[in-house]
Amino acid sequence: MKNSLKKTISFIIIIAIIIISIGFLANFNNSLDFFDNNGSNSDSSYLLDVNNNSIKYEVKGFCDRVVDGDTLDVSGIGRIRLVGVDTPERGESGYKEATDFVKSKCLGKSVYLDIDDKENKDKYGRVLAVVYVDGVNINLELLKLKYAKILYIPPSEFQPGFGIYS
Known part of the structure; x- marks a missing residue:
């Protein structure tokens, strides 16, 4: 028994x-349904029309945390690394300004992600993407405002002189 x-x-x-x-x-x-079996982005992308400007994106989410100036968390997707830019790390000059800028633009808002088609994750498992909020390319704004410098790590669909940099 x-x-x-x-x-x-x-x-x-x-x-x-x-x-x-x-x-x-x-x-x-x-x-992670926006990835296909081999880890690359699927062919399904969308166009967001803002002020007669079309923005290509693969997935939309909600920013619920900003880690620093080039990293944020998006509900249902995970940790996002803003591709092509590098902002100061904690303790470095400019860290607070870059982080505060991204918080003011992204935190608590819908974000549209154009995920890198050639290398969609970095070595830490973060999704590499251009982030758009209210039609604004956050990656490019960080560069324009000098909160970030260009960081090109091949392979990437976003090469200096094209895409997010123009």
Whole structure:
């Protein structure tokens, strides 16, 4: 009797673990459904028309945290690294200004992401993207306001002189 009760409890625990794992994986896959099987962006992109200006983007999300001037968190997508720009790190001159600028533009707002088609994640697993808010290219604004410098790491669809830099 005792043995069969242990087996039944073990069986129930195993089934519960399997169900929870499947639920987690399904949720994780849904948050990354803009990637295809080989890790590159899918061909589905959208155009956002702002003041007669068309902006290409792959995914829209909500910025719920700004980590620093070139990194933010977007609900349902994850950590985003603004591609092609480099802002000062904590403790460096200009850190607060760059971070405050990105907070003022992105935090608590809808963001549109043009994800790098050639290299969509960096070595830390952050999604590489140009970020648009209210039709404004945040990556380019950081450069224009001198809160950031150009950072080109190949391969990238965003090369100096084109795309986000123009």
